[in-house]
Amino acid sequence: MLRSHTNGQLRIDDLGKEVTLSGWVQKTRDLGGMTFVDLRDRYGITQLAFNMDVDASLCEEARKLGREFVIQVRGKVIERSSKNPGMPTGEIEIDVDSLQVLNSSKTPPFTIEDQTDGGDELRMQYRYLDLRRNQPRKNLELRHKMSLEVRNYLDSANFLEVETPYLIKSTPEGARDFVVPSRMNPGEFYALPQSPQTFKQLLMVSGYDRYYQIVRCFRDEDLRADRQPEFTQIDCEMAFVEQEDVLRTFEGLIKHLFETVKGVGFDGDFPRITYDEAMEKYGSDKPDIRFGMEFNEMNQWAQNKGFRVFDDAEVVLGIVAPGCAEYSRKQLDKLTDWVKRPQIGAKGLVYVKCNEDGTFKSNVDKFFDQNELALWAKETHAEKGDLILVLSGQVDATRKQLNELRLHMGTALGLRNPEIFKPLWVVDFPLLEWDDETERFHAMHHPFTS
Known part of the structure; x- marks a missing residue:
């Protein structure tokens, strides 16, 4: 072994030990009479x-070391004169008596630090360097731990892990297949699986009533933030069960993962809402319920008042941003420009400030008097100091736009704490959805996996 300990292992209790360490040079500090080197590995x-x-x-020799040199050192563990409480090894250092360079290194194109100076494209070009940073390492460790706990939970629930083939016959699914030419059969092709659907159905009819697989899937689709050509999914199938059995089994899995991986527990069952309720309240089939700002349909109070933008719309929807009545004209103009971006697609934004003195200020107050704006505030449960934000248009498009605005405001107001988790089930999805682009119905979700 080229090391007796890792670089995250030694503590004050190890004083006096003769040790051998190996790793990468993080940085060096030349203080004249002394030179200090930070030696790093994944620990x-x-x-x-x-x-x-x-x-x-x-x-x-130590002064000649550059960043990312790979070295081996031998020495004695001693107590640091200037301790660093921010490091697990911050109470000790190694008094080195032997140094060997295992591999020298060119100067890296970016710093191997948590806050690196390398952009995404540069870090992807030198991925092997980027993976030395703490955040990618933590991501891989998290994925590893989750895989272990998924297997532990499903094994305890009598699921059987079965690997299914990667080279299969093409089957009609939701996306295009990736194809692999066959050397043995010229002109013919295998397909890479979009999901193991066919095989797990075979397992069910063969009597394997509980199957799972942490499986790689391939879909030849355009890239999006939440869509990649290859991805890993926890793929499961159950026989002799009903919807409630499936929900409870996998609610248990989610709770187990949060508890074992994140140390987070949940009280009681996850809330459930229907697809229709999710769309009416949040404009999304995967709503963030960590904060309020639920949609308010305002057709009854906003239409037939001479404001054609509202009068000609299928729906008028509003949300209440708490404590935002003090927004300046510049802030409101910036918010309007944000919803008018092509990614959002709104044509404009109506706002109503609920002032602390009980009056209301709106960019449409030539069409709506104080009494009418007061009715808006009453019906949307807006308080003094709040800001009502309103969009209108075709139902599906307006819901989608207001959902984006709701999430944007939630982020801006610090209401989307990444350390707070509120899972829920959205049930009773429609089977089909009309696509204007292709002028046909298509499945809202894969009928076998939704």
């Missing part, structure tokens, strides 16, 4: 100490 960082008065030639 942590240990400080190495070189003293000119003790071994000048060794200290000179």
Whole structure:
């Protein structure tokens, strides 16, 4: 072994031990009589100490080390004179008596730090360097731990893990297949599976009533933020069950993963809402319920008042942004420009400020008097100091636009804490959805996997 310990392992209890460490040079500090080197591996960082008065030639060697050099050192664990409470190994350092360069390195194109100076494109070009950073390492460790806990939970529930083939016959599913030419059969092709659907159905009729697989799937689709050509899914199938059995089984899985991986527990059952309710309240089939700002349909109070934007619309929808009545004209103009971006697609934004003195200020107050705006505030449950934001148009498009605005305001107001989790089930999805582009109905979700 080229090391006796990792760089995140040694503590104050290890004082006096002779150790061998290996790893990458994070940084060096030349202080004249002393040179310090931070040695890194995936377990942590240990400080190495070189003293000119003790071994000048060794200290000179240490000063020649560059970032990301791979080295091996031997030495004794000693107590640091200047401790670093922010590091697990911050109470000790290694008094080095032997140094060997295992591999030198060119200067990296970006710093291997949590806050790196490398952009996304550069880091992807040098992915092997980017993976040395803490955040990618933590992501891989999280994925590894989740895979272990998925297997532990499903095994305890009598699921059987079965690997299914990757080279299969093409079957009609929701996207285009990736194809692989067959060497043995010229002119013919295998397809890479979009899901193991056919095989798990075979397992069910063969009597394997509980199957799972952490499986790679391939779909030849355009890239989106939440869609990639290849991805991993927890694929399961159950026989002799009803909807309630499926929901409870996988609610249990989700709770198990949060508890074992994140240390987060949930009280009681996850809330359930129907698809229709989710769309009416949030404009999304995967709503963020960590904060309010539910939709208010305002047709009854906003239409037939001479404001054609509202009068000609299928629906008028509003949300209440708490405590935002103090928004300046500049802030409101910026918000209007945001919803008019092509990614959102709204034609404009109507606002009503609910002032602390009980009056109302709106960009449409030439069409709506104070009494009418007061009715808006009453019906949307807006309080003094709140801001009502309103969009109108075709139902599906307006819901989608207001959902984006709701999430944007939730983020801006600090209401979407990434350490708070509120799972829910959305049930009773429609089977089919009309697509204007292709002028036909298509499945809202895969009928076998939704």
